[in-house]
Amino acid sequence: MLWICSYQFTTNWHTVCxxxxxxHQNRDNDLRYVESQRGRKLLLYNGFQFHKKYDNKDGSVMWxxxxxxxxxxxxxxxxxxxxxxxxxxxxxxxITNVVKEALHNLKDxxxxxxxxxxxxxxxxxxxxxxxxxxxxxxxxxxxxxxxxGLYNARNKSHGVKKTTFxxxxxxxxxxxxxxxxxxxxxxxxxxxxxFASQEGxxxxxxxxxxxADGTFKCCIKPFYQLYVIHGDLSNDSENSxxxxxVYVLLMSKKEKTYTTMxxxxxxxxPNWNPKKIVIDFEKAVMNxxxxxxxxxxxxxxxxxxxQALVKRAKxxxxxxxxxxxxxxxxxxxxxxxxxxxxxxxxxxxxxDCPRENNITKFNDYLVKTWLEGGKFPTHIWxxxxxxxxTTNALESWHATIxxxxxxxxxxxxxxxxxxxxxxxxxxxxxxxRQNGASTSSSANGKENEDRINRAIQELVDQKIVLGxxxxxxxxxxxxxx
Numbered sequence: 001m002l003w004i005c006s007y008q009f010t011t012n013w014h015t016v017c018x019x020x021x022x023x024h025q026n027r028d029n030d031l032r033y034v035e036s037q038r039g040r041k042l043l044l045y046n047g048f049q050f051h052k053k054y055d056n057k058d059g060s061v062m063w064x065x066x067x068x069x070x071x072x073x074x075x076x077x078x079x080x081x082x083x084x085x086x087x088x089x090x091x092x093x094x095i096t097n098v099v100k101e102a103l104h105n106l107k108d109x110x111x112x113x114x115x116x117x118x119x120x121x122x123x124x125x126x127x128x129x130x131x132x133x134x135x136x137x138x139x140x141x142x143x144x145x146x147x148x149g150l151y152n153a154r155n156k157s158h159g160v161k162k163t164t165f166x167x168x169x170x171x172x173x174x175x176x177x178x179x180x181x182x183x184x185x186x187x188x189x190x191x192x193x194x195f196a197s198q199e200g201x202x203x204x205x206x207x208x209x210x211x212a213d214g215t216f217k218c219c220i221k222p223f224y225q226l227y228v229i230h231g232d233l234s235n236d237s238e239n240s241x242x243x244x245x246v247y248v249l250l251m252s253k254k255e256k257t258y259t260t261m262x263x264x265x266x267x268x269x270p271n272w273n274p275k276k277i278v279i280d281f282e283k284a285v286m287n288x289x290x291x292x293x294x295x296x297x298x299x300x301x302x303x304x305x306x307q308a309l310v311k312r313a314k315x316x317x318x319x320x321x322x323x324x325x326x327x328x329x330x331x332x333x334x335x336x337x338x339x340x341x342x343x344x345x346x347x348x349x350x351x352d353c354p355r356e357n358n359i360t361k362f363n364d365y366l367v368k369t370w371l372e373g374g375k376f377p378t379h380i381w382x383x384x385x386x387x388x389x390t391t392n393a394l395e396s397w398h399a400t401i402x403x404x405x406x407x408x409x410x411x412x413x414x415x416x417x418x419x420x421x422x423x424x425x426x427x428x429x430x431x432x433r434q435n436g437a438s439t440s441s442s443a444n445g446k447e448n449e450d451r452i453n454r455a456i457q458e459l460v461d462q463k464i465v466l467g468x469x470x471x472x473x474x475x476x477x478x479x480x481x
Contacts, residue, residue, distance in 0.1 A: 114417030
């Protein structure tokens with residue numbers, strides 16, 4: 001490959017190199033310090049490399065050529081200036097110094113990495129040398145020959161032996177994230193690790209309404225899910241400002257795991273006394289909340305209620321015609337009504353429901369799971385008068401955080417960097433919203449919400465009957481079937 005320089009082209013490659021190297025001479029005459037592969041301090045000066053020999057009484061330092069004893073070259077340095085220089089018998093090489101400095105800078109960059117691929121940083125160094133117009137890349141060691149040292153340097157700077165793990169017992173939390181660590185529980189190979197900023201911990205003690213859900217995409221092995229506790233910072237009855245406060249790595253979805261998690265949070269934040277927690281309809285989580293936080297009201301997410309009914313409707317093919325779809329929409333409206341009217345509303349729906357066999361099976365499912373002492377009592381899934389009926393804000397957060405972690409090939413450093421960055425951003429947003437500013441909502445969503453609330457209020461004020469209220473609510477139940 002031929003390099004085209006800014007001066008007149010010549011086919012004499014040796015001459016080209018000499019002229020280009022002169023462009024770096026002034027820089028090379030500076031004193032620069034790097035670390036050798038064995039961790040020793042090296043001085044780079046005037047195209048030569050030096051090891052420290054000894055300190056003089058006058059404060060100067062004597063440096064000897066690394067080619068000693070074959071070469072007797074040395075320099076005496078005082079206050080970052082060369083006081084005396086003995087000639088070398090070895091060859092001078094600016095290229096070697098440039099490459100050594102590049103490797104030193106590469107190692108420094110690697111030490112500060114928060115999970116980014118080390119191979120990517122190496123490639124950037126390779127390209128940087130290539131673009132400098134010198135034949136440097138052939139002198140740079142291949143990645144496979146130095147990667148172990150680079151990984152060790154990165155891990156050592158964070159105080160861990162490794163950043164990926166096969167089981168819970170191996171997991172190490174980097175020392176750089178100890179201030180973010182809320183708790184670290186271990187029982188045999190089971191680990192439950194929670195994180196929260198100092199501001200988040202303080203907020204946990206003052207907020208009363210919480211939302212909780214897990215995400216799986218951005219979780220790292222050996223953990224099964226990242227479970228996050230969100231809180232609503234808004235104090236008014238209409239607007240919301242929901243942000244994540246506690247991030248927990250869990251190895252399972254078992255009730256015992258959730259119970260331990262809630263106990264650990266409560267132990268670290270004793271003043272955490274949630275008035276209400278909104279979750280999906282995961283029974284293990286509900287049981288755990290009842291065990292650890294018996295005075296906390298548990299509410300199910302309206303979106304997940306609708307999702308469950310629509311899923312069963314699809315299984316039973318309750319989507320054949322307009323009458324069946326209307327029946328489904330009326331059933332989906334039940335949680336919006338005042339709780340004491342739900343049984344009467346169900347009877348109203350049954351009076352005029354289609355008589356097909358699949359509708360009968362769907363109604364049986366509705367009764368056994370959601371009514372008449374079913375799996376989920378009405379007080380859990382009734383959302384009448386509730387400011388936030390869903391955990392959709394959490395799903396939105398999941399989508400955002402997953403964009404920062406686009407694939408499964410992540411390590412603990414990368415995950416903690418993303419989570420701590422998120423916590424810091426949330427803290428900054430808190431300062432911007434000290435007056436309880438609300439999150440934005442679409443005009444259509446706000447209009448539909450107002451219509452639903454008006455219909456409920458008209459029912460409460462006895463301006464319309466129960467059946468009329470259901471008929472008014474059904475058109476606003478938007479769900480893909």
